[in-house]
Amino acid sequence: MEKKAAIIGGGVIGGGWLARFLLNGWDVNLYDPDPESERKIKAVLENARHALPMLYDVNLPTEGSLKFCENIKDAVDGATWIQESVPERLALKHKVFNEIINYASSDAVIGSSTSGFKPSELQEESIRPDSIIVTHPFNPVYLLPLIELVPSPANSEAIINKAKEILTSLGMFPLHVRKEIDAHIADRFLEAVWREGLWLIKDGIATTQEIDDAIRYGFGLRWAQMGLFETYRIAGGEEGMAHFISQFGPCLQWPWTKLMDVPELTDELIEQIANQSDMQSGHKSIRELERLRDNNLIAILRSLKNENTAAGALINKHEQIIKPELPSEYNGPITTINRVIPNDWTDYNGHMNESRYGQIFSDAADIIMKTVGANEAYIASGLSYFTVDISIKFLAETHAGSNIHVKSFILQGEGKKMRLFHQMFGDDGNLMATGEQMLIHVSLKTRRACEPRKDVLTNLERIAAAHSKIEDPRGEK
């Protein structure tokens, strides 16, 4: 199969498709009559080149070649996949499909990005309706995996399977929508939420900001990892999905939304939902689902914490309130770290990744820096310490949930040099790892070594002198 795609219509959606194909090693032809299209495509592509390769821990295939074409004929010539993303006007789409089919290979897949039309509507005036299928993506197309793959009865098994195979090879998830319907599946939800949002604003209940906060600090986090029904299955507890529905059911009669056309909750419908939910999640106990949900939420929240954004920014603020004071006793080793190992630091077996020992020691060095006065303000003034080398000895494994602590020693603190030694201990007080670390004081402007500020050097020397009286901790091993 030749990896050659044609993109017809190069807005944000067409551009996203183009980037998906190109960065997965496909050659891509673009046709868009907009004279601005080259500029627009390059903007999307720049975002995609920044983003998509970061998702993976291996390199993507070598990027394909991109050609801007003058007409549909040149664009679709020899293409295995043709993606239509022109404006949502049915007559326009019919015209574009007819032109595509005049010049396309007879076995090319012609996918439509339509968010509203049914495939049978798109196929209406075509001499080759079986080639046209809905493949509805979500913005940003280069990052989000979902594609709603909606065939009509005119599409053969063969073309449906070919489309699934190609989409999967691009890292996407083709959701086979078995019955065609206006707006498919996802946009029906988005539309319902949008309408509800308009009412809340119109009625002066909430602003756009308040609505967004209600989503991203609450159910949005749940929906990034489980959907609606698996989440509610957990809420139903051991009594199950039917119990949840019969509990939550009465709300349907209440004026909780402006959108009041509600299906009757017959026993048959309840049983249908409960059975589908059993098929979906019945192989896991509620307890297992709770743990899965919680571990996913921790991982997501910690990823946002690292970006210091959305719900992660809230955690960082809270951490500023609960974080311990800096150490004030220097005559013995300094307790620099006291924390729990989070599940995003572990591998599939639940053991902490090797590199996180390094992270813990680097965090310990941060605390020592702050303790001698090389804090945020000091760094903002253009001075800091850089780690030159570190040697880590691994003595025992640890796992998520363990509470570890670190004792740190200043082995050497003079001039530009700060040599540290860290001991990491587990729940049970066992020594789990040691790290010896050399840091050099630098100017952040010149990126070169320089002397610390006087007060920092004085603090450093004072603690180093106290620690020189302790037995060398490296003798312990």
Added chain:
Amino acid sequence: MEKKAAIIGGGVIGGGWLARFLLNGWDVNLYDPDPESERKIKAVLENARHALPMLYDVNLPTEGSLKFCENIKDAVDGATWIQESVPERLALKHKVFNEIINYASSDAVIGSSTSGFKPSELQEESIRPDSIIVTHPFNPVYLLPLIELVPSPANSEAIINKAKEILTSLGMFPLHVRKEIDAHIADRFLEAVWREGLWLIKDGIATTQEIDDAIRYGFGLRWAQMGLFETYRIAGGEEGMAHFISQFGPCLQWPWTKLMDVPELTDELIEQIANQSDMQSGHKSIRELERLRDNNLIAILRSLKNENTAAGALINKHEQIIKPELPSEYNGPITTINRVIPNDWTDYNGHMNESRYGQIFSDAADIIMKTVGANEAYIASGLSYFTVDISIKFLAETHAGSNIHVKSFILQGEGKKMRLFHQMFGDDGNLMATGEQMLIHVSLKTRRACEPRKDVLTNLERIAAAHSKIEDPRGEK
């Protein structure tokens, strides 16, 4: 302020509240007439003790003490915060509030977890209506930050502010709902989505699994970090929010949902939304919002990738398809790693965290292990290599988006020992770091050192012999 809370009603929601308070250092009294409540609370608490401490990079305060009480009087005695989470029956809630107020301190906050009732309804039969306020949480309460804080006109500024302050100190986000309304804000959306979901199942369009996939592989990921309106602001592009609404507006007239009661999109409403959106996000350009969204999505997707779940499992599957073959040329140094630095590996300044150098070298060692035949199947058979120590020299900084590669040398490969040396190079071919690593072959059953399987040892020795003819790479620095 005394950190003492009373939890009235100990189901999943009450239990979640209890855990939030307890793990933030508050003493908690519980009252629940259910004879099973102690067992249920302990299950929630076990989940919370597993989950909440992992969110933070510092330890939580020392856990408070928990007391199971025989009646409301004992439970609320001296409590600063009293949280009601009894079943959603108004008469029952009135009865419980009246009893609480008989025994509570006059300045205690009485929060209700109701998802449907308005605060003025809750306050109706109370002699102290000003003490009662809606504080509606989201499951799991110990992890999700959102609390809908809904006062009625009977509540004073003082109690609203006190409630906000306490909730914030627990790491929660009090969303002040300014106008009371049935089901507040978030549940109106959940209700709309739930109704739409019931229709899709009833009409045979989608199963619970398909609906959940449509959410968690698509818009659910967007909503974990931005909400509805900021996401759509980006979709509107440089032309702005009003443009987006006028484009998307016509769909409201289409039969995209069963829920058809729609507010009229007057110019006034469009302007109101556009202005609110400017207030919310106008300080960032569309380009900046796109980058923020993409970086957040990468971070979330990579966190799910590490858990090998939801959309992250799709990325892992795709990675298996695109990953390069194992190295087959051994006479020179082996190129073990070739990848892009993702943004979740960097600090706020965009520089790669120190510990990730260690991760790259540990990943390089993995490739060497696979190359000599110590692959997944070998590990599943109960044999592996463990890293005993690593020494890393840091020579240059690197940042997100950089494409780095690693050349690895087998310095020693005999018996149980494998000593590796890695060189990491940046985009421009500059040496950025080196790592020297000692690994020992172990039995995963006995956790003790042992000889490798014969074929693995033979492969190791062969490459080590070839590498012994290259100049010692440690001489380079």
